[in-house]
Amino acid sequence: MSTTRPAFLTIDRGTATAAAGLIGHVGGRWRLLGAAAAPAAIADEALAERLRRRLAAVDLGFAEDLGLGSVGAAGDLVRLACTTEAPPELAVVAATDRALQTLANVAAAAGWRVRAAVVDGGDILETVAMLAERRLDGILAGMSDPPSGDERNLLAELGGLVTAAAERRPDLLVILAGGLAGPGARTASLLRAERPGPTVVAPAADVRDGEPLRALLDELRGGSREGRRGLAVAAGTLATVLRRRIEILEIGQASATRIVAGWQPGMPPDVRSAVVADAALLPRGFGEEELDGVLGWLTTTSDRLRVRDRLRDMALAPWSDAAGDGALLRMAAGRAALARLRDETEAFDDLPPPDLVIAAGGCWQPAPAPAVALAIADVMRRPGVRALALDQARILAPLGTITDDQERAAILADLRDDLLVPLGSLVLPGGLRGGGVAGSLSIEAPGGPVAIDLLAGGLELVDLAPGETAVLGLQFREPADLGAHARHFAVEVVGGLAGLIVDLRGIPLRLPDRAEPRRELLAGWQGVLWDGANR
Amino acid sequence: MSAGWLAEIPARRLVEDGLEERVALAPGDRPLVAVGDKVEPGMALLARLRDPHVEEVDVRAQGAEHLGAGRTFSSATRHRGRGEVRLEGELLTPVPHRARRWRLVTGQHREPVGAVAAGTVSVVQPGSEIRIALDGRAVRGAFAAGMPARGTLGVVTDALGELRPGGIDMDQSGSILVVGSRIDAEVLTRARAMGIRGIVVASLASKELRDFQASERRQRAALHPAAPFAVLVLDGAVRRPLSSPLAALLAALDGADVSILMDPPALVFDVPGLAVPGVPEDWVRIRGGRLAGAEGRVLGLSGVRRFAGGVHLEAARVVVGEDEAVDVPLGDLERLG
Structure with missing residues (x-):
């Protein structure tokens, strides 16, 4: 990030909203001076001018020092920009159902919207029509490497389908994976060399749990400044800077991302990510199942048809209707999307638990920060103790586009206190049985010692302001699971806008089947953390 | 008034130029136009295959340069049973392990699909x-x-x-009707049955859309389907009135020939000399929230304000009618221009 002026802009342009951050060099380090978001239709210049205007209103002299004293001056700033686009569509075709499932799962975790077709027993006309569909961006055809016996019998058929599809749509990206890309298959040689679409040879979907293929498919999606890739890179750097294991849960209008980044001294960061189109706030093809998911989290009384209409309008104008009932509906839709993301990335739960969970994406922006903390606690029910934070300014993804590792690490280190809004800490014990008193909590907080009985089935909240830390003592009557099984725990927790949340509601979270008691229960929990939610 | 801050309010174009229509082709559909052709409303664009099925054919008679997916193929006349059969269609894929044999998508019944708007095939x-x-x-x-x-x-x-079911007149057959804020599926199907060609409406509830689409599928599956019928929804699913600039534009188009496209969803017109109504730059419409559908003048930006539900959002000061100015979230506002 080389700039002669002591300030630059970050721009994260999504499919629904755009966010800008103004970063200035102050007192020998980079600081976040302001952040703003707007509907995606608003130009970068308008967002930049809003930030400049506010800075000048607060401290004109300082703004002038940064060269931002006059109207339009922010338009000249260097911009570190990334964009996230609607997920491209990929037709996944394989010889057998088993091979297809593996391929489709990998592609779906790489940010593509997947349509699947199988050769064995499939309808040839439907398959050809799908491969020629005008919205399609690419075809992924693959086999195990080496192909299994049943796949080998269908190799010629699969190869013929792919070459025919490339003749109809020569502009398509064609990815040949595993055995289909091998010399025996000869499929690549059947594709015309002069066709405008690229042909890519890829590893099989069953190599190293599909990670090499997923990484390749991820690279093939979006441009060089793709925001979700930037977010994954920034996550790795941030884990190194903070020396903590972090998890990012990003819910956007068109896709969602789950990133886990680990840190070990002297080693490059270990980053694993999945971009899932079906876990978007309102995925294309939103149907009855997805609607049920939203209704299951909704805390207001509203009939199914009305909710469906409002969600449809939210898909058309995602920045609109963000207050009042609209905010509650958005948070219900956010929880449902987060649950889909969790289910689509189950394998991530086998990784070591994170120390810090960061909520990111346009979905969470309008909501009060404590409500976001509760949404994460409601859905991500993994036992343990973790800090929670919000990427409110959305500067992580643009910073992830800095190509120089050291420069990126230096800027993130400077910004470590600015870039995230601390939400607090979540203590989520597993293995609690029955109701009643499950144990007690003691905390040496700056305001004095606090002791609370822990009632199984409820939420306990302790005020702990942003920037404060405390040592939490937990004594359970029966051994509990906080990553380790024990009766007594002493853990350090950090404060935030939601404070300390001790979640004793059980794992998984069990809610009443009947709508009214479920709504009351959810509204009760939400009302504690969201001032104004129930009015 | 400074126009600079208005750039922070979402805007959409009242009228667009240079749109490109996309018409879907299924395997077996026969395009009747080529790139560069000029098309006029009513001109046949393609012959839609109504009963596609797949046959295997011997392609030895067709030169290698004419072989390939998407190419048309016509077989020699063959005797099959007591009749003569001639297979015509589009080549799909080669048959594996069978030299010179291809799969062909063919059928008996084709229906012409005409252009609805003038343009050039790209x-x-x-x-x-x-x-x-x-x-x-x-x-x-x-x-x-x-x-x-x-x-x-x-x-x-x-x-x-x-529009109510009794509000449609037989004299309106062949028309595209502008019906204000909402309509239901029963009126849509009745309008189609009475020869109305299309409906333009501000909002259509999801249930009504689903019911209409189910009816439309049944209609299209019939041996003699009704004439094409289109519904264009300008705003969304939740009821709201047409915005006044749009209503003024549509009133100016009253009596003109127009087309409704599916992809992209749009109303297309070609009326030389039509004066598109002007929209004052401070005119705004509230598209969501408590005041959805209201229109007014925007006075300026208010900064971050607290709204219902304890939500803090960027806002602008808006005067609606004769009322006092209120703060409205920027995301709920739209300008037209």
Whole structure:
């Protein structure tokens, strides 16, 4: 990030909203001076001018020092920009159902919207029509490497389908994976060399749990400044800077991302990510199942048809209707999307638990920060103790586009206190049985010692302001699971806008089947953390 | 007034130029136009195959240069049973392990699909799509249902209005009706049965859309389907009136021939000399929230304000009618221009 002026802009342009951050060099380090978001239709210049205007209103002299004293001056700033686009569509075709499932799962975790077709027993006309569909961006055809016996019998058929599809749509990206890309298959040689679409040879979907293929498919999606890739890179750097294991849960209008980044001294960061189109706030093809998911989290009384209409309008104008009932509906839709993301990335739960969970994406922006903390606690029910934070300014993804590792690490280190809004800490014990008193909590907080009985089935909240830390003592009557099984725990927790949340509601979270008691229960929990939610 | 801050309020174009229509082709559909062709409303674009099925054919008689997916194929006349059979269609894929044999998509019944708007064909991809760069101007909608259609525009209600089943007149057959704020599926199916060619409406509830689409599928599956019928929804699913600049534009188009497209969803017109109503730069419409559908003048930006639900949002100060100015979230506002 080389700039002669002591300030630059970050721009994260999504499919629904755009966010800008103004970063200035102050007192020998980079600081976040302001952040703003707007509907995606608003130009970068308008967002930049809003930030400049506010800075000048607060401290004109300082703004002038940064060269931002006059109207339009922010338009000249260097911009570190990334964009996230609607997920491209990929037709996944394989010889057998088993091979297809593996391929489709990998592609779906790489940010593509997947349509699947199988050769064995499939309808040839439907398959050809799908491969020629005008919205399609690419075809992924693959086999195990080496192909299994049943796949080998269908190799010629699969190869013929792919070459025919490339003749109809020569502009398509064609990815040949595993055995289909091998010399025996000869499929690549059947594709015309002069066709405008690229042909890519890829590893099989069953190599190293599909990670090499997923990484390749991820690279093939979006441009060089793709925001979700930037977010994954920034996550790795941030884990190194903070020396903590972090998890990012990003819910956007068109896709969602789950990133886990680990840190070990002297080693490059270990980053694993999945971009899932079906876990978007309102995925294309939103149907009855997805609607049920939203209704299951909704805390207001509203009939199914009305909710469906409002969600449809939210898909058309995602920045609109963000207050009042609209905010509650958005948070219900956010929880449902987060649950889909969790289910689509189950394998991530086998990784070591994170120390810090960061909520990111346009979905969470309008909501009060404590409500976001509760949404994460409601859905991500993994036992343990973790800090929670919000990427409110959305500067992580643009910073992830800095190509120089050291420069990126230096800027993130400077910004470590600015870039995230601390939400607090979540203590989520597993293995609690029955109701009643499950144990007690003691905390040496700056305001004095606090002791609370822990009632199984409820939420306990302790005020702990942003920037404060405390040592939490937990004594359970029966051994509990906080990553380790024990009766007594002493853990350090950090404060935030939601404070300390001790979640004793059980794992998984069990809610009443009947709508009214479920709504009351959810509204009760939400009302504690969201001032104004129930009015 | 400074125009600079207005750039922070979302805007959409009232009228667009240079739209490209996309018409889907299924394997077996026969394009009847080529790239560069000029098309006029009513001109046949393609012959849609109504009963596609797959046959295997010997392609030895067809030269190698004419072989390939998407190519047309016509077999020699063969005797099959007591009749003569001649297979015509589009080549799909080669048959594995059978030299010179291909799968062919063919059928008995084809129906012509005509252009609804004038333009120039820019892309023809057999089995995929035809694209047409349109000559006319367009008003984009939120979504559309049915089939592309053309007719004479008729405004039958005001911006807040709703068309009832008894409100359709046989004299309106062949028209595209502007029906104000909402409509239900029963009226849509009745309008189609009475020869109406299309409906333009501000909002259509999801249930009504679903019911209409189910009816439309049944209609299209019939041996003699009705004439094309289109519904263009300008705003969304939740009821709201047509915005006044749009209502004024549609009133100016009353009596003109217009077309409704499915992809992109739009109303297309080509009326030389039409004066598009001007919209003051401080005019705004509230598209969501408590005041959805109201229109007013924006006075300026208010900064971050607290709204219902304890939510803090960027806002602007808006005067609606004769009322006092209120703060409205920027995301709930739209300008037209």
